[in-house]
Amino acid sequence: MSSTKQLILGQLKEVRRQSLRVWEALPEEKFHWKPDPEAMTMLEVVRHVLKADAWFQFIVEKRGDIKDYSVWDDERPLISVQDELDFHKPIRADFLKFVEQFSEADFSTIEIQRKDKGAREWPRKLGPYLLRVCYHETVHTGQFLAYLRMMEV
Numbered sequence: 001m002s003s004t005k006q007l008i009l010g011q012l013k014e015v016r017r018q019s020l021r022v023w024e025a026l027p028e029e030k031f032h033w034k035p036d037p038e039a040m041t042m043l044e045v046v047r048h049v050l051k052a053d054a055w056f057q058f059i060v061e062k063r064g065d066i067k068d069y070s071v072w073d074d075e076r077p078l079i080s081v082q083d084e085l086d087f088h089k090p091i092r093a094d095f096l097k098f099v100e101q102f103s104e105a106d107f108s109t110i111e112i113q114r115k116d117k118g119a120r121e122w123p124r125k126l127g128p129y130l131l132r133v134c135y136h137e138t139v140h141t142g143q144f145l146a147y148l149r150m151m152e153v
Contacts, residue, residue: 004107008130009099015134016092019049019141022148023081030151031080042147043078049140050088053095056133060098060126064113099130 023046034041040048051074059066076087102110107127114122124132 003104004127005100005102005104008107008127009096011131011134012096012099015137015141019137019144020085022141022145025148025153026081026144027153028080030153031078033147033151035147035150041078042144043081043084045140045144045147046081046084047074047078049137050084050091052133052136053088054091056130056136057095057098059114060110060112060129063111064115064123066114102126 026042031043032041034044078084107130108125110126111123112126112129114124
């Protein structure tokens, strides 16, 4: 029988594996394509998903109290999917290590309280909250795939 930790880590890794398959299909000439002026470019979507590892880790560390969070200033040029993956590789490794350090009991006892989100759905237990990381990435992978289809890639 698998533990909650093994299931969550497995899901995080599988979702990323699937994202990589989609992201790696993006031709270089489409890196800066976007469906409309308000949308993120293709590389911005990739960066957004990759940066979320640090964001979700911070939220869990602070148990939802995010008033002190500042997203690092990422003024690096958007060059390629591979450049984004290379830059974020240690951030991803840190995030997976962070998840690994929780005990089995932590997934059902630690609560994340996002006061900025209102009380209706909160607090959430750590296990389900970490699955939101997977959901977030899956949503953007679907978005990315739809954009590839729009571009006839």
